[in-house]
Amino acid sequence: MFTEIDYSIFDFAVSLTEAVDLVSSDLNDHHKKVCYISYMIAKEMALTDNEIRDIALGAILHDIGAFTCEEKLKIISPSMAFHDDINNQHQYMGYKLLRDFQPFSKAATLIKYHHARFDKSANEIPIGSYIIHLADRISILLDKRREVLGQIPEIMNAIEKRKAIFHPDTLDALRQIMKVEYFWIEACSLPVTVILSERIRFPRQIVDVETIRSLAKLISQVIDFRSRFTATHSSGVAAVALELAKILEFSERECKFIEIAGYLHDIGKLAISDDILEKNGTLNVEEFNEMRKHTYYTYAVLSKIKGFEQVATWAAYHHERLDGNGYPFHVKGANFTKLSRLVAVADIVTAITEDRPYRRGMSAEKATEILSNMVTSGGIDEGIVAVVKENFQHINGVRIKAQQDAQQKYNAFYDSEQDCGERYLSR
Ligand SMILES: [Fe+2]
Ligand SMILES: [Fe+2]
Ligand SMILES: [Fe+2]
Known part of the structure; x- marks a missing residue:
């Protein structure tokens, strides 16, 4: 009896994100962009494949706890990029939603702290959260109406001006990858999830029906x-x-x-x-x-x-x-x-x-x-x-x-x- 589906958990997460973002075209693939940028930073930092996969999962779902359209649009508005009043509920809601579903449990913790500013003494904040935070800010600063390469100096300036809030290792990685144009071109290209699926190579695992049921719930x-x-x-x-x-x-x-x-x-x-x-x-x-x-x-x-x-x-x-x-x-x-x-x-x-x-x-x-x-x-x-x-x-x-x-x-x-x-x- 066929009770299993041969699928990667990442593809499920992408479908979920696509559904959640349907409510407004202004969301502009924010989750996918953040996922791609996080992946590139994590790769540059030479994290392990497993760490990179959890970061990609966390990034593709990071704002899922913002339930209303108004809230979703507010947290990705460029005027909020470095605003201290960033909504502090959606990251915790996202964490609570995902933490009990085992394949997403590590990603849930990354989501919980994805707006945390860098704090040397806060050992509970995983590096993956700092990576998603930086990627999130870059995604918000990218203006989809304008050509991308011309935007690099101002985006880097804006980030450097606030460098104290980011983890120094994530900034060092960004300073390397920002030099190659293809990073910016791919970040703004539409098939970014295809690019990610190919590079991250999430194992296509047999997902059993119980797991699908928990996810559906x-x-x-x-x-x-x-x-x-x-x-x-x-x-x-x-x-x-x-x-x-x-x-x-x-x-x-x-x-x-x-x-x-x-x-x-x-x-x-x-x-x-x-x-x-x-x-x-x-x-x-x-x-x-x-x-x-x-x-x-x-x-x-x-x-x-x-x-x-x-x-x-x-x-x-x-x-x-x-x-x-x-x-x-x-x-x-x-x-x-x-x-x-x-x-x-x-x-x-x-x-x-x-x-x-x-x-x-x-x-x-x-x-x-x-x-x-x-x-x-x-x-x-x-x-x-x-x-x-x-x-x-x-x-x-x-x-x-x-x-x-x-x-x-x-x-x-x-x-x-x-x-x-x-x-x-x-x-
Ligand atoms: Fe209905
Ligand atoms: Fe967020
Ligand atoms: Fe975000």
């Missing part, structure tokens, strides 16, 4: 935690989809991947602006149109991952309908497979039964009535809805438990903890 937090209205939604959909697939006796592998599809079905919401996600009230036509695009983006992100072609359709078709009146692909018939229909039903079941801050979830009677009406109008799968009705209490119980667990994680995530590493920011 982590990503569901990046998706859901942006809005308190839906802070546990993906966990609910994953749990309901898994339970339905088990009852319908899908194979073990299909059950595992359908749960993953549930966690990721709204990944395209990362491309939707905060104003729309957080709007407390009905969306107007324009906002609703924007919102409707999220399933397309889910498809765009997931279908690029090798081995995820099926998961991409299971996840992305959750607003498709049997009669072809869904969106955005209007799939129907055999193209709208049973497992895609199942995620669509799991999404509806979760959406109508979950409590939201502004309303209670529906009762069993009301929820089953709505589902039956949708079957009658030709929208959703009759067989799957029959399973929901027969097992309503059980499935709803599984959903509630999963969403309670997710709620606890959400609360813990926003609990203020003392050590944000902030003492290294303002000296």
